[in-house]
Amino acid sequence: MTHAAEAETHVDPTVPGGPVAEVEDLDVEFTLRGGLLGRGGTLRAVRGVDLHIGERETLGLVGESGSGKSTTGRAMLRLVEPTRGRVRLDGEDVTAMGRGDLRAARRRMQMVFQDPYSSLDPSMVVGESIAEPLDTHEGLDRAARSARVAELLEHVGLRGAYAQRYPYEFSGGQRQRLAIARAIALNPRLLVCDEAVSALDVSTQNQILNLLEDLQERFGLSYLFIAHDLAVVRHIAHRVAVMYLGEIVETAPTDRVFDDPAHPYTRALLSAVPVPNPRRQRERERIILSGEMPDAANPPPGCCFHTRCPQVMDVCRSVAPPVVAAPGGGTVRCHLHT
Amino acid sequence: MSEPLLVVEDLSVEFATDTGWVQVLDGVTFGVDRGETVGLVGESGSGKTVTSLSILGLLPPEGSRVTAGSIRLDGVELVGMPKRRLEAMRGDEISMIFQEPMTSLDPAFRVGDQIAEVVRRHRGGSRREAWKRAVEVLETVGIANAGSRARSYPHEFSGGMRQRVMIAMALSCEPKxxxxxxxxxxxxxxxxxxxxxxxxxxxxxxxxxxxxVTHDLGVVADICDRAVVMYAGQVVERSEIDALYATPHHPYTEALLSAMPQLVARTGRLATIPGSTPPAGSMPAGCRFHPRCGHVRDRCRDTLVAERRLDGGGTSRCLRVSDLVLKGSA
Incomplete structure (x- = not known):
């Protein structure tokens, strides 16, 4: 077990029933080929990530573009191959699985994307798209198959008769419901929701978030909820992990992260979200970070955040901070706490 | 009292569809004073972007038409203005920043040249002077080493930096x-x-x-002095910003505010607005928000509602405005 995983199990209350998903020291590297300047090299998109998700638990994974949060989610399902580390689903090592086992394991872990069209074929009636995973894995007869499709549509708040319609006949929110129906068709344990509500208007977004909460309750689902919208994550997540430049810099129960952020990056991130209350917004302390996230192909030495950190110290420029227990719960990767 | 810098008055716009002309803006009215930031707020389909494109004279010439109303900048009527005069104003007296800067930046030219080109088109002068101005505005928007960065191409900037370049270009002729x-x-x-x-x-x-123009009520709270809330092609409420969040005067504004997930504390179940925005061309009778409104009364279903002035200086397009006390977020 790595240092980080140790610190986490030490600090976080044990999840009843043990974790559904565990990630240990996960690395994902991409090989950069050629490009305009003809430079090759490797880009470590995910660096030493540890996390775990309990039964009926939602882990919010937040960070800005390029932080590696989507790659982490994809690597857990092996939609991209991890370079190093372990992913376990119900204790079974997904990373070591051959094709057959992996195919079977995918029944238990599914993904919901920002764009529902990525799981709905525009040329097929939606009932067919929803039945596709059933056909691959269950081989139901005609009657059982259409009964199951109708049931799934009702689970996501749509009418069973909608199975015969095409994706373009639905609104954006309804299409996301359809994508969720397909994702839960095989009774998965874990859903990875990658910016699943980001493209929706706020009223529709809330309908989908409420639906996800209902389904979690009803079917005992666990969620890895990847999002850049922190207010949404505060609402839906039980615990939160904050990523920056491929690393988890802080993780803790949601209230602790939002009420008492331990990492300077988390503090800056939270202070940058404008609150829908003009008076409070004017009075809030705001931390405006300078510059942007460094290029992941050339990460800075020491702490990955030191180039933008308002509280940077000498040690941060050369020594990578260890993962330590944070005051109030969870862990943080920052020299201020060592 | 002199007229505000920008006056949009009773603006109605139609788009061509397979089944004929369909109204997308209905009597949009608001003003913007000098130095003021006014938020145009709404969800998709509200008409906020059509309104902004109308002000810029950038509605597609085929397939759209202004059927009524007036847009005046500093007293000059923009509706019906000849294309060449409009083009001369755009980038000079009035300029724009869009969500995706690459739609306005040409990938084939250095950003300094693109800004200098705008400056020369509107202000004349030598190439050297225009280039100097380009470097100056890039500096103003916080681009480090502006002199050498002006020689870079758009793709060499990150998303945030490209948006700064766009702002520099928008500012280059000191627009009103x-x-x-x-x-x-x-x-x-x-x-x-x-x-x-x-x-x-x-x-x-x-x-x-x-x-x-934004859908984000957090951003509006952060930067705007006043807001114009749009729904289904109409303005439903206009208000000074503190009052809007403290005591909204239209049920749609109230619904939007209550639906915003809060950063400060987890609330119970998230509020939703039932149904969805009606598509252009099939607007409900009476108040356009009535099928989704939690405060609906029978008369809302068939009475056309005009925007009315309120005591505090704002407006509301709600029949029940005088007998409703609506909840804000502040």
Missing amino acids: LIIADEPTTALDVTIQAQVLDLLRSMRDEFGTAVVF
Whole structure:
């Protein structure tokens, strides 16, 4: 077990029933080929990530573009191959699985994307798209198959008769419901929701978030909820992990992260979200970070955040901070706490 | 009292569809004072972007038409203005910033040349002077080493930096008015904070008025002085910003505010607005919001509702405005 995983199990209350998903020291590297300047090299998109998700638990994974949060989610399902580390689903090592086992394991872990069209074929009636995973894995007869499709549509708040319609006949929110129906068709344990509500208007977004909460309750689902919208994550997540430049810099129960952020990056991130209350917004302390996230192909030495950190110290420029227990719960990767 | 810098008055716009002309804006009215930032707020289909494109004279010439109303900038009528005069005003007296800067930046030219080109078109002068101005505005928007960065191509900038370049270009001729359509929506939140900060200091320094089109009520609270809330092609409420969040005067505004997930504390179940925005061409009778409104009465279903002035200076398009006390977020 790595240092980080140790610190986490030490600090976080044990999840009843043990974790559904565990990630240990996960690395994902991409090989950069050629490009305009003809430079090759490797880009470590995910660096030493540890996390775990309990039964009926939602882990919010937040960070800005390029932080590696989507790659982490994809690597857990092996939609991209991890370079190093372990992913376990119900204790079974997904990373070591051959094709057959992996195919079977995918029944238990599914993904919901920002764009529902990525799981709905525009040329097929939606009932067919929803039945596709059933056909691959269950081989139901005609009657059982259409009964199951109708049931799934009702689970996501749509009418069973909608199975015969095409994706373009639905609104954006309804299409996301359809994508969720397909994702839960095989009774998965874990859903990875990658910016699943980001493209929706706020009223529709809330309908989908409420639906996800209902389904979690009803079917005992666990969620890895990847999002850049922190207010949404505060609402839906039980615990939160904050990523920056491929690393988890802080993780803790949601209230602790939002009420008492331990990492300077988390503090800056939270202070940058404008609150829908003009008076409070004017009075809030705001931390405006300078510059942007460094290029992941050339990460800075020491702490990955030191180039933008308002509280940077000498040690941060050369020594990578260890993962330590944070005051109030969870862990943080920052020299201020060592 | 002199007229505001920008006056949009009773503006109605139609789009061509397979089944004929369909109304997308209905009697939109609002004003923007000098140095003021006004938020144009609404969800998709509200008409906020069509309104901003109308002000810029950028509605597609085939397939759209202004059927009524007036848009005046500093007293000059923009509706029906000949194309060449409009083009001369755009980039000079009125300029724009869009969500995706690459739609306005040409990938084949250095950013300094593109800004200099705008300056020369509107202000004349030598190439050297225009280039100098380009470097100067790039410096103003916080681009380090502006002199050498002016020689870079758009793809050599990150998303946040490209948005700064866009703002530099928009500012280059010291416009009276900037139309900013979701300028920070595609940006990460820490970069959004930088860009909002920049827009604020530009306003303070140059007194530029801004129409800020957005769906994000947090951003509106952060940067706007007043807001115009749009729903289904109509203005449903206009208000000074503190009053809007404290005591909204239209049920749609109330619904939007209550639906915003809160950063400060987890609330119970998230509020939703039942149903969805009606598509253009099939607007409900009576109040357009009535099928989704929690305060609906029978008369709302068939009575056309006009925008009415309120005591505090705002407006509301709700029949029940005088007997409703609506909940805000502040």
